[in-house]
Amino acid sequence: MHSLLPFGRWLLVLCVIFASQVQAAAINTSSGWNLPPGVTSISQEIFSLHMIIFWICVAIAVVVFGVMFWSLFAYRKSKGAKPANFHENTTVEVIWTAVPLLILIAMAIPATATLKKIYDTSDADIDILVTGYQWRWHYQYVEEDLSFFSNLGTPRSQILGEEDKGDFYLLEVDNPLVVPVGKKIRFLFTSNDVIHAWWVPDLAIKKDTIPGFINESWTIIDEPGTYRGQCAELCGRDHAYMPIEVRAVSQETYDEWLEEQRQMLAEDAAGSQREWTMDELMDRGKGVYNTYCAACHQADGSGMPPAFPALKNNPMMITEEGRDAHIDAVLYGRSGTSMPAYSGTLSVADIAAVITYERNAWGNDAGDRVQPSEISEMLSDD
């Protein structure tokens, strides 16, 4: 027979092991086991609330289970314990009802104080309208007349396993959201199609974006850095492929970035007027195709019939007669299918380029070019 440690010592050992594990997890926040403290005063407040309530739960568990296990052990039948036989004890019942009530109220007081701060979106320096799309984010800087789409930046070759996955696999975008540090930024959330959710753990923001509704949140980021997130509401097949990348930079860098964006918009506007060569269109079209079309129609144009038709050898894309229908499908979508309209999403240059690309890639030999000016004329006729 091996001898057992006395029960009290067992309990102590277990408590020490448990507490050290928990403490390690709480302190080492990069362990991945705990809530991240984040980089804003609100996210840190939420983290401390989370820890306070966690320790309250631990204390309750230690008391309740301690009493339970001690009773089981100290009053076991083999020691000759006799069960008490009574029906009720109003005093004890009142205590065990009132104590949790008081604990809950004590928890609600600091939680309410934090909630009030979270909902106070007043006096913002910058307003950004965030719109969810299947499957990308659109950011509009309300005061700056600047807006753009933010698409998945991870190359398809990494997704298909043809290349090693990068450090920020599926957490990187082509155009990140850039914001200045130390400024109060108000986010307005809505959606263009289905319900998405904009979730950046380091900012402690997780808001549903709902078509026809505006949700609000705000943040002040103190530390410059890149903060990443994902869509947190299942929104369709590419739900996992619409990450969020927020870059917090100094005010100077932010101003420079704004200037750059304005120049790019001006260049784009100028580009829609001039004549483009086949090489220019094909080059730009390939990039647009891989970002916006390849998820369904595949990089090699083979599609996934019957839901997503093949574009390779598609009669619409290899004949002169199909040209108008082809342009129409890209601009306005195909009703009754999952093909969306791109007239409001892509610039005229992007649309012209991607149509040209589809007509001349993968052995398609329509041979014709679609010029940006042609598209802008069609759109202004509407």
Place this chain on the structure above:
Amino acid sequence: MLQVIKSVLAAFLGVQSEKNRQQDFQSRSPWPFIVTGVVMTLVFVLVVASVARWAAS
């Protein structure tokens, strides 16, 4: 009347002693309990609402 209020409060908390329960069931009519219950529920709702309003201001 004090007995009725005490019993309604006990019902709010969900704990009532057997002695009080026996005493309540001596009562000839249930109406004092029902009316007091409704009135005290309204008072409770108003108290919670005003606490919430105060906390939000």
